[in-house]
Amino acid sequence: MLVSGIKSRPVYPGLSPDPNARRNLIVCDRAGAEAVVELVARAGEDFVKRASVILVADDASSEEAAALQKKLDPVHVEVACSLDAAIAQLREILSGASMGLRLYAAGSEPLIGSVVQAGAENFIDPLSVRTEHRGSLMRRVQCVHCKGMTENVVTNPVKCAHCGLLLLVRDHYSRRLAAFQGVCINAEDPSDSPEPKVEFQ
Amino acid sequence: MTASYLRRVKVAEVERVASRIKRFRLVDVENKPLSEFSGGSHVTVCMRAQDRVIRNPYSLMGCPSDTSSYQISVLKVDNSRGGSQFMHDNVVVGTELEISEPLNLFPPAKLARKHILVAGGIGITPFMSMMSELDALGSDFELHYGVRSAAEGAFCKLLEARYGSRIRLYLQDQDQMVPLERILSNQRLGAHMYVCGPKPMIDWALRTATLAGWPDESIHSEQFNAPPIGKPFVVKLARSRREITVGGHQSILEALEQNGIDAPFLCRGGACGQCETEVSGCDGFIEHNDHYLSEAEKASGRKIMICVSRISGDAVTLDL
Ligand SMILES: Cc1cc2nc3c(=O)[nH]c(=O)nc-3n(C[C@H](O)[C@H](O)[C@H](O)COP(=O)(O)OP(=O)(O)OC[C@H]3O[C@@H](n4cnc5c(N)ncnc54)[C@H](O)[C@@H]3O)c2cc1C
Numbered sequence: 001m002l003v004s005g006i007k008s009r010p011v012y013p014g015l016s017p018d019p020n021a022r023r024n025l026i027v028c029d030r031a032g033a034e035a036v037v038e039l040v041a042r043a044g045e046d047f048v049k050r051a052s053v054i055l056v057a058d059d060a061s062s063e064e065a066a067a068l069q070k071k072l073d074p075v076h077v078e079v080a081c082s083l084d085a086a087i088a089q090l091r092e093i094l095s096g097a098s099m100g101l102r103l104y105a106a107g108s109e110p111l112i113g114s115v116v117q118a119g120a121e122n123f124i125d126p127l128s129v130r131t132e133h134r135g136s137l138m139r140r141v142q143c144v145h146c147k148g149m150t151e152n153v154v155t156n157p158v159k160c161a162h163c164g165l166l167l168l169v170r171d172h173y174s175r176r177l178a179a180f181q182g183v184c185i186n187a188e189d190p191s192d193s194p195e196p197k198v199e200f201q
Numbered sequence: 202m203t204a205s206y207l208r209r210v211k212v213a214e215v216e217r218v219a220s221r222i223k224r225f226r227l228v229d230v231e232n233k234p235l236s237e238f239s240g241g242s243h244v245t246v247c248m249r250a251q252d253r254v255i256r257n258p259y260s261l262m263g264c265p266s267d268t269s270s271y272q273i274s275v276l277k278v279d280n281s282r283g284g285s286q287f288m289h290d291n292v293v294v295g296t297e298l299e300i301s302e303p304l305n306l307f308p309p310a311k312l313a314r315k316h317i318l319v320a321g322g323i324g325i326t327p328f329m330s331m332m333s334e335l336d337a338l339g340s341d342f343e344l345h346y347g348v349r350s351a352a353e354g355a356f357c358k359l360l361e362a363r364y365g366s367r368i369r370l371y372l373q374d375q376d377q378m379v380p381l382e383r384i385l386s387n388q389r390l391g392a393h394m395y396v397c398g399p400k401p402m403i404d405w406a407l408r409t410a411t412l413a414g415w416p417d418e419s420i421h422s423e424q425f426n427a428p429p430i431g432k433p434f435v436v437k438l439a440r441s442r443r444e445i446t447v448g449g450h451q452s453i454l455e456a457l458e459q460n461g462i463d464a465p466f467l468c469r470g471g472a473c474g475q476c477e478t479e480v481s482g483c484d485g486f487i488e489h490n491d492h493y494l495s496e497a498e499k500a501s502g503r504k505i506m507i508c509v510s511r512i513s514g515d516a517v518t519l520d521l
């Protein structure tokens with residue numbers, strides 16, 4: 001479970017339908033799609049009529065993606081080949097959207113973080129986004145030294161993909177960057193390299 | 202909050218701005234600069250009436266960066282138990298009053314793209330300073346202001362002169378209604394709605410926005426709580442082992458203050474949460490009049506906001 005004492009650590013209360021929204025825009029990955037299936041099953045017909053899904057299918061075969069699309073029927077599903085592509089599409093929609101649009105995100109933390117971030121850039125309060133964490137605990141980590149982002153981090157510590165420093169992944173989260181902070185673990189003595197352990201699977 | 206936080210001011214100007222509304226301009230008694238505030242703030246005005254002290258919150262109306270004086274406007278309330286009547290009948294140019302430092306429970310959202318302000322009657326007051334601030338920042342706003350009649354609406358001319366087409370007036374005696382549903386439809390993402398006025402109007406505006414699919418985070422309200430009076434009851438203070446009678450026309454907070462007991466408060470309107478008090482026993486029912494505690498907290502009967510809520514029954518024991 002994603003629980004921690006650090007205040008900046010976001011919480012994900014779970015998806016629930018907004019019966020009044022004029023438009024329900026849902027972004028999810030393969031694991032998050034299961035939460036969306038449950039949401040759609042629970043919500044009324046009106047919700048379904050006003051809902052559309054952007055599915056990030058970077059870890060799914062085209063058969064798996066098609067199967068998920070079928071499970072979500074009759075909700076309209078757009079399949080995006082990567083998180084970046086999905087977020088680009090989301091930004092496009094939000095830039096012309098009206099009040100009454102409700103944003104949902106389900107899946108890994110980097111996905112949720114990117115959706116909340118794109119929402120905030122388009123004036124949506126982070127607390128207005130309904131979120132549910134599903135699947136991998138992998139994190140997006142920003143190196144506090146070189147400011148580079150390392151994606152899909154499962155181990156702690158982790159080597160920065162940009163400057164190569166060994167980073168301790170903290171629970172300190174930046175909503176603006178949609179990333180956790182990584183701080184050099186062996187600044188005093190670079191020869192002291194603790195073995196990375198899988199922590200965020 | 203204790204007496205040391207109070208600032209002594211005197212009334213520099215009184216103006217009748219509508220049939221039942223007076224505007225007061227307050228300056229520091231020693232002409233020292235007042236604190237800057239932010240749009241939407243209010244102060245608690247402390248009035249020393251003959252037999253008692255009355256403390257009521259009033260919204261600041263002037264320009265937030267003007268530290269030479271504060272302006273408030275007070276509606277004369279029918280069946281007033283004191284405060285608004287005192288301001289209208291006893292307060293004249295030269296009268297000295299005490300006020301708290303400004304407090305803001307109704308600030309404009311910093312990251313909004315557009316601000317839609319909805320006022321009814323005296324509920325215009327917090328928007329006066331808010332519009333000053335938004336205008337200075339070059340922010341996009343519009344005001345929808347409902348008044349009973351031209352005679353009862355305060356500041357209509359002034360607002361139209363200052364802000365032009367950003368002000369829309371609705372006269373109730375000519376059957377003009379704020380077309381809120383239409384106003385809220387087709388707003389781009391980033392619009393925020395603010396409402397202040399009589400309780401039924403606030404409830405209606407909040408409901409309309411929710412039904413239009415607006416998220417709670419984009420909807421803001423301030424209620425000028427004037428909770429109902431009730432029957433007298435006894436407050437038992439568990440820690441100091443004292444018993445105090447709360448009169449039918451008094452709040453628990455007022456009764457404590459009258460008996461020299463300092464309890465924490467800020468807004469005195471059931472909104473800020475400062476006066477939250479643990480209930481250790483209740484011989485009757487709590488009448489929750491605040492809009493701070495959650496429904497679950499209210500139902501639990503373990504907490505009470507002593508500035509506005511009372512009990513129907515004989516006695517309540519508080520952790521004080
Ligand atoms: C944040 C805020 C801003 C406000 N701004 C303005 C403004 O700009 N202009 C304006 O005209 N009014 C404003 N008000 C309302 C104002 O404070 C008074 O409530 C109003 O003037 C009526 O006061 P009154 O003393 O005449 O009458 P009443 O409403 O009869 O008395 C109010 C007093 O009753 C006490 N009381 C509270 N709960 C109970 C209870 N359950 N039982 C018995 N007594 C209780 C309170 O301590 C308060 O002092 C504002 C209120 C709030 C909360």
Ligand code: FES
Pocket residue numbers: 465466467468469470471472473474475476477491493506507508509
């Ligand atoms: S003083 Fe603010 S809620 Fe009571």
